[in-house]
Amino acid sequence: MSQTLIQKYNVPGPRYTSYPTVPFWKNSQLDEKSWLETVHFNYTSFSTNEISLYIHLPFCESLCTFCGCHKRITKNHAVETPYINAVIEEWKIYLSKMDFTPVIRELHLGGGTPTFFSPSELERLITSIVTTANIHPTEFEFSFEAHPNNTTDEHLEVLFSLGFKRLSLGIQDYSPTVQQAIHRIQPFENVSKVHAKAKEIGYSSISHDLVFGLPKQTLADVKDTVAKTLLLMPDRISLYSYAHVPWVKGVGQRGYDENDLPQDYEKRELYETAKALLESAGYLEVGMDHFALPHDSLAIAMKNKTLHRNFMGYTTQNTSMMIGLGMSSISDSWFGFAQNEKTVEAYQERVMQGEIPVFRGHILSQEDLQIRRHILDLMCHFETEVKDDNFLDEVKLGLSEMLEDGLVTFEGNKVLITESGIPFVRNACMAFDRDLKGLEKREGMFSKTV
Ligand code: SF4
Structure with a gap:
């Protein structure tokens, strides 16, 4: 695994034992x-x-x-x-x-x-x-x-x-x-x-x-x-x-x-x-x-x-x-x-x-429940199916760099974590996490993802 990838993706992020996360x-x-x-x-x-x-x-x-x-x-x-x-x-x-x-x-x-x-x-x-x-x-x-x-x-x-x-x-x-x-x-x-x-x-x-x-x-x-x-x-x-x-x-x-x-x-x-x-x-x-x-x-x-x-x-x-x-x-x-x-x-x-x-x-709201299911599927099975096309577009946007780096792939409505993406699965989950959107600072809130 390259040092550059680790430096890029080792950022503060939730461990996702729950969604929404406690904070x-x-x-x-x-x-x-x-x-x-x-x-x-x-x-x-x-x-x-x-x-x-x-x-x-x-x-x-x-x-x-x-x-x-x-x-x-x-x-x-x-x-x-x-x-x-x-x-x-x-x-x-x-x-x-x-x-x-x-x-x-x-x-x-x-x-x-x-x-x-x-x-x-x-x-x-x-x-x-x-x-x-x-x-x-x-x-x-x-x-x-x-x-x-x-x-x-x-x-x-x-x-x-x-x-x-x-x-x-x-x-x-x-x-x-x-x-x-x-x-x-x-x-x-x-x-x-x-x-x-x-x-x-x-x-x-x-x-x-x-x-x-x-x-x-x-x-x-x-x-x-x-x-x-x-x-x-x-x-x-x-x-x-x-x-x-x-x-x-x-x-x-x-x-x-x-x-x-x-x-x-x-x-x-x-x-x-x-x-x-x-x-x-x-x-x-x-x-x-x-x-x-x-x-x-x-x-x-x-x-x-x-x-x-x-x-x-x-x-x-x-x-x-x-x-x-x-x-x-x-x-x-x-x-x-x-x-x-x-x-x-x-x-x-x-x-x-x-x-x-x-x-x-x-x-949990209806939206929370849907995101929770996606995060759980990613953490357990390294893939999830996003049926809502608008949300899929939003997630794809959030995952564009991980796609370029070969850490995720898309197949139809499915988002899949690749073999080399497994250490970064928490980062992929963060693209689904609407609570993190617009959050300016995650330091002092979560441990690092890698
Ligand atoms: S203080 Fe030590 S023994 Fe107690 S919960 Fe923590 S790790 Fe376990």
Whole structure:
């Protein structure tokens, strides 16, 4: 990939886990009542009661300085019980206010650090959910994010017995220098131990989450991290781009500055090197930043064009409704987005008052819904069909330079991303994004696209 292309297209832009993206939500439209109306509308429009459930477990014992997640750092485990009580309560509020009994197809524990919580608290949480909803009899997937430093055999056993068959291990990079820079010391032995135990218990899909573009990370570090990863051959690998967003309040990106970060071409080289090593070991690239062995459901979904993307990233479970429980969680009814309160205290207080603790959100217009579909198709399948000729003209105009550079092509009403355009798919999505039109400055709003 040429340096010129990277310099040209490495601009601030959304990651498109939603459309409209959060900075463009019209928050004033949304309160609990209007949010629940969109939930009901989803149920009647799609004639389905199937949902995905995301549960945010925000506590971590120490701060990793690269982290952009909503988390609370504490070593005080007395926080566990009141927080789990609040999540169970929030679930009960949903059940009492929704006019149908949901069928869960997907349940994911994210954070924060889900394994900060004791196995018994996690068991209490999951039991209260699965005993009050229906679980899809054949198509369901329970997964959790595991921190290699504090995931015990008991965590793995208890969660497996509750139906969890998939976990992702947060790794980032094995280099001691990088680990020190990001304040996350985590030797290979810790990962290897949790990985081996999970395999022994019977987890069918283990994912390793790696990050490229971290402070002080070199090409040799990436090669070494991939080599160590290949010793364990996880079913899936996420290879995320480090998002440098120091302006976002509370993310804790400190202890290094821009000079410590690999830039533009250098950063992309890290990804391309890892990609080549993974592909020669038998992995298939899925979407923008994921890899999977051919037997894994994510690789199969990519091949069958059934891949879906939601706030949790790429997924095989294509539900049109996601309920997010817990502090800062985002729910998505396809027709609306709703985000919960972003502090533990405000979240717990509102739930205990019997409210769904929504603090901001957006109701999608017809235009939003059409653009959302195009962006989702581009991100998952690298092509989309634009039936509206006027909009197609507008999009073609926005993509004219990418066409000249061989990154997109047009076939009739279809817009297709070429092989060399895949790293720039976010840039292509930006040509569909009407919210960006006329926006003077995207710096300080979004991380860079490449
Ligand atoms: S990377 Fe994970 S463990 Fe580290 S601070 Fe962020 S959420 Fe917590």
